[in-house]
Amino acid sequence: MPGSDAHAAAVKPPMQALLAERGILLAYINVMLRDLHASEDILQEALMFAMDQEFADADHARRWIRVTARNLALAEWRRRGRGAAISVEVLDQLEDAWREEGDGREHGERIAALRACCEALPASAKRLIDLRFEGNLDGLGISARIGRPVNTVYVGLSRIYRRLAQCIQHRLGEG
Amino acid sequence: MDSADDELMVRYLEGAATPGEVTALEARLAGDHQARREFVRLAHLQALFIDLPRAPAAALQRRSWRWPLVLLGSAAALVLIGMLWHRQPAGPAGPAITAVSGTVHCLRAGIEVDVRAGDALHAGDRLSVDAASQLSFSWRDRVAIRLAEQSEATVGGPSQATITLAQGDIHALTSPIPGLAFTIATPEGLATDIGTEFTVHRDALGTRVRVDRGQVRFSNASGQLSIAAGASARIAPGGAPQADPAGTSSSAGGPAATVPASDDGDGPHLTASGVVTQVDAKRRSFTLIDAATGASSEYRAYFAGGHPQAMLARIATLSVGDSLTVTYLEREGRRALAITPMARSAGP
Numbered sequence: 001m002p003g004s005d006a007h008a009a010a011v012k013p014p015m016q017a018l019l020a021e022r023g024i025l026l027a028y029i030n031v032m033l034r035d036l037h038a039s040e041d042i043l044q045e046a047l048m049f050a051m052d053q054e055f056a057d058a059d060h061a062r063r064w065i066r067v068t069a070r071n072l073a074l075a076e077w078r079r080r081g082r083g084a085a086i087s088v089e090v091l092d093q094l095e096d097a098w099r100e101e102g103d104g105r106e107h108g109e110r111i112a113a114l115r116a117c118c119e120a121l122p123a124s125a126k127r128l129i130d131l132r133f134e135g136n137l138d139g140l141g142i143s144a145r146i147g148r149p150v151n152t153v154y155v156g157l158s159r160i161y162r163r164l165a166q167c168i169q170h171r172l173g174e175g
Numbered sequence: 176m177d178s179a180d181d182e183l184m185v186r187y188l189e190g191a192a193t194p195g196e197v198t199a200l201e202a203r204l205a206g207d208h209q210a211r212r213e214f215v216r217l218a219h220l221q222a223l224f225i226d227l228p229r230a231p232a233a234a235l236q237r238r239s240w241r242w243p244l245v246l247l248g249s250a251a252a253l254v255l256i257g258m259l260w261h262r263q264p265a266g267p268a269g270p271a272i273t274a275v276s277g278t279v280h281c282l283r284a285g286i287e288v289d290v291r292a293g294d295a296l297h298a299g300d301r302l303s304v305d306a307a308s309q310l311s312f313s314w315r316d317r318v319a320i321r322l323a324e325q326s327e328a329t330v331g332g333p334s335q336a337t338i339t340l341a342q343g344d345i346h347a348l349t350s351p352i353p354g355l356a357f358t359i360a361t362p363e364g365l366a367t368d369i370g371t372e373f374t375v376h377r378d379a380l381g382t383r384v385r386v387d388r389g390q391v392r393f394s395n396a397s398g399q400l401s402i403a404a405g406a407s408a409r410i411a412p413g414g415a416p417q418a419d420p421a422g423t424s425s426s427a428g429g430p431a432a433t434v435p436a437s438d439d440g441d442g443p444h445l446t447a448s449g450v451v452t453q454v455d456a457k458r459r460s461f462t463l464i465d466a467a468t469g470a471s472s473e474y475r476a477y478f479a480g481g482h483p484q485a486m487l488a489r490i491a492t493l494s495v496g497d498s499l500t501v502t503y504l505e506r507e508g509r510r511a512l513a514i515t516p517m518a519r520s521a522g523p
Contacts (some may be wrong), residue, residue, distance in 0.1 A: 033219050
């Protein structure tokens with residue numbers, strides 16, 4: 001298989017830096033697409049392209065993948081017929097916030113913290129999270145399942161998200 | 176930040192915001208760096224859920240993505256790949272040689288071995304038949320195969336009943352085996368028998384199937400044909416199955432694109448066993464034809480953090496014709512697919 005040796009080569013440190021920021025990259029894409037599984041596809045595509053790049057250092061790799069992921073995500077958004085999404089100008093304004101969010105812990109540490117924080121949630125909140133992410137239901141689906149108005153579902157989710165975000169910050173000693 | 180801001184941000188991230196709400200969110204974000212930080216933090220939190228370990232059933236549901244994925248990067252994946260490498264046993268009901276005429280070469284795990292009537296063939300054996308020679312073998316006395324002169328083929332796994340034809344002619348006489356579909360694979364497509372007698376020919380112009388009795392399903396990613404007795408069809412390189420003008424084939428839908436998954440609790444779940452029909456080095460992907468179902472699925476390297484070198488290196492060593500079992504595993508919340516080369520364990 002021509003070229004296979006190059007592909008089998010060790011993953012370089014800049015790539016490891018990208019993999020360590022997997023959650024942020026996924027979120028970065030999802031702000032444009034608002035579909036986590038589609039965002040995952042885009043991220044995989046971008047990482048695949050990244051494997052063939054030569055990066056000077058981790059910062060170079062981070063800058064490169066953000067531009068690539070953004071271009072791929074916007075192309076996918078257009079392919080899907082656009083839809084209400086925040087403008088490119090606001091996306092540009094968010095760049096500083098993304099960089100600041102990236103100056104923290106590795107993805108695995110955040111996952112471990114999230115897991116612990118989820119275990120501490122009350123039963124009703126756990127159920128909402130399970131329906132959303134294990135059941136893969138949207139707000140309407142959850143509303144039908146629990147027999148509550150869809151607005152109540154989003155209010156509930158926003159409170160849980162806020163609580164979890166604070167819990168993770170506390171566990172990781174941030175903020 | 177107040178709760179109304181939180182709700183607005185979450186409605187947006189959940190894809191539920193109206194155009195008016197998106198405008199309101201833009202206005203909120205445009206003028207306030209702290210609001211932007213909070214928005215990014217919530218977005219990050221939401222994205223973390225995709226990697227949160229979950230129950231096996233939920234993890235399997237997620238596999239309705241575009242491709243069945245080779246999950247990388249967990250220590251469990253790397254360990255299990257190593258553990259499973261030599262564990263695939265040779266089945267007792269594998270193919271056996273019934274006759275050898277002239278000169279036939281058999282390459283087993285890179286070493287040429289003698290072939291005689293009565294010998295067992297192993298998954299991954301590469302067969303090459305010289306001019307004025309032929310090789311006959313059978314599967315459970317239900318499938319009789321004749322590999323014609325100047326042909327090259329690779330044997331599938333003992334329980335897979337698959338042959339991959341690189342070039343030349345294979346004649347197959349079969350009767351149905353419960354739970355097992357006999358398949359001849361070529362780079363252009365699959366010919367799957369439904370109790371029949373048929374011949375597959377492959378050369379530089381593609382693959383041609385002629386059916387003498389019964390019925391054959393002829394398929395690739397571009398489509399599927401059902402070839403009736405007396406008819407023939409062909410697939411040119413890169414093309415879709417096409418009935419020959421004089422044929423009587425009927426069109427059908429495309430082949431299944433997903434691998435069926437069992438979900439019977441913890442432990443390994445057999446996902447697919449079959450022959451590699453395509454390797455894409457650039458995309459680090461391979462296509463495997465599940466011999467049990469005839470479904471062709473693409474497996475891609477999946478970057479999930481950690482140290483994906485081992486799986487990437489493993490994919491890089493694959494070749495068309497390799498026989499593999501891809502096993503889906505769920506252990507302690509970690510997800511992985513292990514690739515097991517069947518040929519390595521099937522020693523004489």
